[in-house]
Amino acid sequence: xxxxxxxxxxxxxxxxxxxxxxxxxxxxxxxxxxxxxxxxxxxxxxxxxxxxxxxxxxxxxxxxxxxxxxxxxxxxxxxxxxxxxxxxxxxxxxxxxxxxxxxxxxxxxxxxxxxxxxxxxxxxxxxxxxxxxxxxxxxxxxxxxxxxxxxxxxxxxxxxxxxxxxxxxxxxxxxxxxxxxxxxxxxxxxxxxxxxxxxxxxxxxxxxxxxxxxxxxxxxxxxxxxxxxxxxxxxxxxxxxxx
Amino acid sequence: xxxxxxxxxxxxxxxxxxxxxxxxxxxxxxxxxxxxxxxxxxxxxxxxxxxxxxxxxxxxxxxxxxxxxxxxxxxxxxxxxxxxxxxxxxxxxxxxxxxxxxxxxxxxxxxxxxxxxxxxxxxxxxxxxxxxxxxxxxxxxxxxxxxxxxxxxxxxxxxxxxxxxxxxxxxxxxxxxxxxxxxxxxxxxxxxxxxxxxxxxxxxxxxxxxxxxxxxxxxxxxxxxxxxxxxxxxxxxxxxxxx
DNA sequence: GATCATTGGATCCTATAGGAAAGTTCGTAT
DNA sequence: ATACGAACTTTCCTATAGGATCCAATGATC
Numbered sequence: 001x002x003x004x005x006x007x008x009x010x011x012x013x014x015x016x017x018x019x020x021x022x023x024x025x026x027x028x029x030x031x032x033x034x035x036x037x038x039x040x041x042x043x044x045x046x047x048x049x050x051x052x053x054x055x056x057x058x059x060x061x062x063x064x065x066x067x068x069x070x071x072x073x074x075x076x077x078x079x080x081x082x083x084x085x086x087x088x089x090x091x092x093x094x095x096x097x098x099x100x101x102x103x104x105x106x107x108x109x110x111x112x113x114x115x116x117x118x119x120x121x122x123x124x125x126x127x128x129x130x131x132x133x134x135x136x137x138x139x140x141x142x143x144x145x146x147x148x149x150x151x152x153x154x155x156x157x158x159x160x161x162x163x164x165x166x167x168x169x170x171x172x173x174x175x176x177x178x179x180x181x182x183x184x185x186x187x188x189x190x191x192x193x194x195x196x197x198x199x200x201x202x203x204x205x206x207x208x209x210x211x212x213x214x215x216x217x218x219x220x221x222x223x224x225x226x227x228x229x230x231x232x233x234x235x236x237x238x239x240x241x242x243x
Numbered sequence: 244x245x246x247x248x249x250x251x252x253x254x255x256x257x258x259x260x261x262x263x264x265x266x267x268x269x270x271x272x273x274x275x276x277x278x279x280x281x282x283x284x285x286x287x288x289x290x291x292x293x294x295x296x297x298x299x300x301x302x303x304x305x306x307x308x309x310x311x312x313x314x315x316x317x318x319x320x321x322x323x324x325x326x327x328x329x330x331x332x333x334x335x336x337x338x339x340x341x342x343x344x345x346x347x348x349x350x351x352x353x354x355x356x357x358x359x360x361x362x363x364x365x366x367x368x369x370x371x372x373x374x375x376x377x378x379x380x381x382x383x384x385x386x387x388x389x390x391x392x393x394x395x396x397x398x399x400x401x402x403x404x405x406x407x408x409x410x411x412x413x414x415x416x417x418x419x420x421x422x423x424x425x426x427x428x429x430x431x432x433x434x435x436x437x438x439x440x441x442x443x444x445x446x447x448x449x450x451x452x453x454x455x456x457x458x459x460x461x462x463x464x465x466x467x468x469x470x471x472x473x474x475x476x477x478x479x480x481x482x483x484x485x486x
Numbered sequence: 487g488a489t490c491a492t493t494g495g496a497t498c499c500t501a502t503a504g505g506a507a508a509g510t511t512c513g514t515a516t
Numbered sequence: 517a518t519a520c521g522a523a524c525t526t527t528c529c530t531a532t533a534g535g536a537t538c539c540a541a542t543g544a545t546c
Contacts, residue, residue: 028500029315054527063501064528065308072272072312076319085507085528098411105412108355168341169348173416271529297497306531307498328498328537491544498537504530511524516517 028062033070035060040079040090041184051080051088077178094182096235102179103227107220109170110158114203114219115212117164125164126208132157133204136197148184150196155180157200161207161219183231199225271305276313278303283322283333284424294323294331320421337425339478345422346470350463352413353401357446357462358455360407368407369451375400376447379440393439398423400443404462407450426474442468 036056039045053071057064071088074080080088094102117125136153158180162171199222206215279299282288296314300307314331317323323331337345360368379396401423405414442465449458 052527053529065311065500068308068312068529069315072315073319076316086509087527101410101412104410105416108413109351112351167344167347169344169420170351173348173419176416176419177412295497296499306529308530311499329539330498487546489544489546491542493540493542495540496538498535500533500535502531502533504532506529507527509524509526512522514519514521516519 029066029069032056032060032062032066033073036067036070036074037079037181041181043185045090047090047092047185049090051090053087077176079178079181093185096232099182099227099231099235102177102182103223103231105177106174106179106223109173110161110223111216111219113162113165113167113170113174114207115216116166117161118207118210118212118215120166121164121207121210129160129164129204129208132160133197133201151180151184154196154200161203164207195225195230196222272309272312275299275303275305275309276316279310279313279317280322280424284428286428288333290333290335290428292333294333296330320419322421322424336428339475342425342470342474342478345420345425346466346474348420349417349422350466352416353404353466354459354462356405356408356410356413356417357450358459359409360404361450361453361455361458363409364407364450364453372403372407372447372451375403376440376444394423394426397439397443404446404450438468438473439465 036045036051045051051071053064053067056071057067060067071080071082075082075088079091081091082088132153136150159171159175162174165171199218203215203218203222206218279288279294288294294314296307296310299314300310303310314323314325318325318331322334324334325331375396379393402414402418405417408414442461446458446461446465449461
């Protein structure tokens with residue numbers, strides 16, 4: 001609607017100085033896309049719930065058209081399923097078999113990526129990796145970090161290792177699994193141990209010291225521990241929402 | 244045109260007797276999606292060309308809304324790119340580096356999948372695999388098979404091996420790369436050798452005889468040969484745009 | 487003659503309206 | 517009381533209109 005205040009009408013060449021803030025003219029369908037994704041993660045839309053185009057448009061205060069576009073993309077990402085004349089529904093939670101399959105896939109590509117990242121690590125890459133760790137590592141004494149924050153870090157960390165491996169296809173494949181979103185939906189209300197950060201730290205150091213086999217092994221250990229010790233028990237424990 | 248002109252409107256559910264077998268109300272957006280994908284593969288939309296929403300709607304005789312939805316999905320699949328206020332463009336061809344990256348990724352997951360398929364092969368699985376081979380293998384003397392047909396077989400064959408591996412994630416990852424579509428766009432006007440079918444046959448026999456290491460090796464050989472001997476030379480040969 | 491401002495065209499983006507189909511509910515007959 | 521049928525409601529699906537923006541062409545000015 002309104003352009004952000006005065007002076008930026010010209011998107012980039014406002015004053016001739018290439019500030020290039022690029023006011024993200026991108027938008028409305030993308031914002032709707034992110035909004036719905038956030039609703040799915042927060043369980044404000046439970047798995048299996050209907051996602052009405054009109055209802056979502058009313059709730060977000062936009063017309064149905066961008067909602068339709070956003071849902072089409074979410075369907076392509078398998079986060080919602082579309083029944084031809086019955087509307088969209090939120091995708092169900094992963095079954096235990098699907099989760100196992102997902103981690104088998106991650107075990108196939110991520111240790112490999114960690115090894116390649118270690119082989120080709122640069123000074124700048126090591127800095128980026130350590131910065132990511134520090135962003136979530138530092139003040140762990142005062143207050144607990146929210147699970148949402150830790151998940152965001154986890155997402156960035158794993159995608160960063162894939163990026164450092166130099167394989168865009170691996171990074172894309174990992175991103176397209178939306179594994180972090182699925183995991184988040186699985187135990188979005190549980191506290192996460194500090195084990196994750198410890199394991200991330202081990203991976204970081206292995207990569208930063210260019211030790212390929214150590215990086216591969218650390219990543220493998222991390223994924224196996226996450227699956228066997230943290231995720232899989234959720235299916236056999238009582239479905240508690242305790243903290 | 245108005246809403247549903249009288250002639251073409253009522254599809255077939257004229258009377259209350261819904262004898263019509265599944266009126267296939269499925270999709271208009273889906274059909275548009277497939278139509279545009281076909282246009283991309285046939286180079287009727289060249290890489291880099293603009294894909295106007297209104298223009299495509301006029302050409303296909305539908306309203307812009309389903310076109311918009313189809314393009315949103317194609318963008319999610321990275322077959323078109325969207326410039327915020329400048330419309331969609333067909334994605335450019337893969338660079339040599341991107342092709343190499345793609346095959347590195349396939350070498351990571353597909354030999355693994357072939358080995359798992361061999362380990363868990365069933366009688367039914369072997370039959371399906373051989374049927375796929377026979378469908379394209381048989382009458383190779385009378386007429387040449389079109390490249391389009393062979394590509395379709397290649398797509399089905401590789402997805403089938405991934406499916407037989409029992410990993411939905413691997414199958415999805417392979418599908419999401421759209422590698423066959425990219426390859427097709429690379430040399431859509433060339434004849435393909437019979438080498439591909441020979442290599443497929445070797446993979447099929449290795450899987451059907453439950454020889455995991457042979458299957459893995461055959462798949463690896465197939466991918467390396469395809470990249471090194473068939474695809475990569477395209478970048479160094481004289482340009483192929485003239486016909 | 488070259489550069490910049492202005493105007494025009496095309497396109498995208500959002501919003502709204504109307505028709506069609508499916509699910510649901512209520513009423514009636516057995 | 518139960519089953520069947522009809523009407524209703526909700527929702528999706530398509531089409532069209534209007535506002536905003538970007539690219540291109542033209543004319544004016546230095």
